[in-house]
Amino acid sequence: MVKVSVIGAGNVGATCANVLAFNRIASTIVMLDVKEGIAEGKVIDMLQAAQTLGFETNIISSTNNYELTAESDVIVVTSGIPRGPGMTREELIGTNANIVKSVVSQCLVYSPNAVFVIISNPVDTMTYLVSRFTGILKSKVIGMGGVLDSSRFKYYLRIALKANPSQIEGMVIGGHGDTTMIPLKRLATYNGIPVTELLSVDVLNKVVADTMVGGATLTGLLGTSAWYAPGAAGAYVVESIVKDYKRIIPSCVLLEGEYGQENICIGVPVVVGRWGVEKIIDVGLNVEEKALFEKSVEAIRRVNNIL
């Protein structure tokens, strides 16, 4: 029996819950929202989809009743406001820091042992807030940004290479911001072949640039930020936790000396298993990548200082 609560039943939260239900990743899912009717309506809609698609997941709705989230194995935090066109994620900090703080403290009353997957933006700072100021073990706080950014990196690589999507590997580390992401082009491959051998420097640099503004591009098209890939990315992290898959996932976690940094949450590859972050992997950055990582750290620290 696996219970997952998703806080915030908006675009990302509902998509994540739907992927969790459809793929039978959790046996019970609670969707909680502060706004009356949102979680209720979406849960009924999903249960009606279940009649067609044939999944048996127990999906429960809640308007701000945290008791229903009790003894969750994993809690996914998507509550908060999204950005609109022309905004940065960092501009959301004032509103979202208060929401995330209040949501996590209420969840902890009923699920003190849960692993938290933080999605609300700006996610590096929200993860830092939860890691540093709630007393939750650092291994139980995972910020999701890297899976999504890596999926965008792989998408743009696949377009440039006219490639089979399942044969592309690539990883984005660093911050989850338009200027703080670090797509690791040196390590990206097409069926094991380094993409640096297959694409020109200019084309590869364009792939990197498109990846970094991938979220902003979609926000410009949609008028609000994306949800299908973000929701799926959240569910991917949850799956690795509840099924103890030990996937290496670029995730935002608290560093305590790793990568030469302390007192910061930033995206690095980690092994994700039943108890959350099981290990931080050092990929051995080269001089250029180290410089980008340090720049990313500085930018995130500046935002953290606003808290």
Ligand SMILES: NC(=O)C1=CN([C@@H]2O[C@H](COP(=O)(O)OP(=O)(O)OC[C@H]3O[C@@H](n4cnc5c(N)ncnc54)[C@H](O)[C@@H]3O)[C@@H](O)[C@H]2O)C=CC1
């Ligand atoms: N880390 C990442 O990779 C990504 C992060 N995001 C972030 O996720 C967040 C959610 O995005 P969307 O779902 O598109 O927004 P949305 O507006 O569709 O949904 C947010 C939901 O949170 C609810 N909410 C607000 N305050 C709450 C509270 N105190 N308690 C419970 N629920 C509350 C709202 O009523 C709303 O239903 C945003 O901050 C967005 O920037 C979005 C995509 C990717």
Ligand SMILES: O=C([O-])CC(=O)C(=O)O
């Ligand atoms: O772009 C945004 O604001 C939402 C997000 O984090 C993403 O889609 O990467």
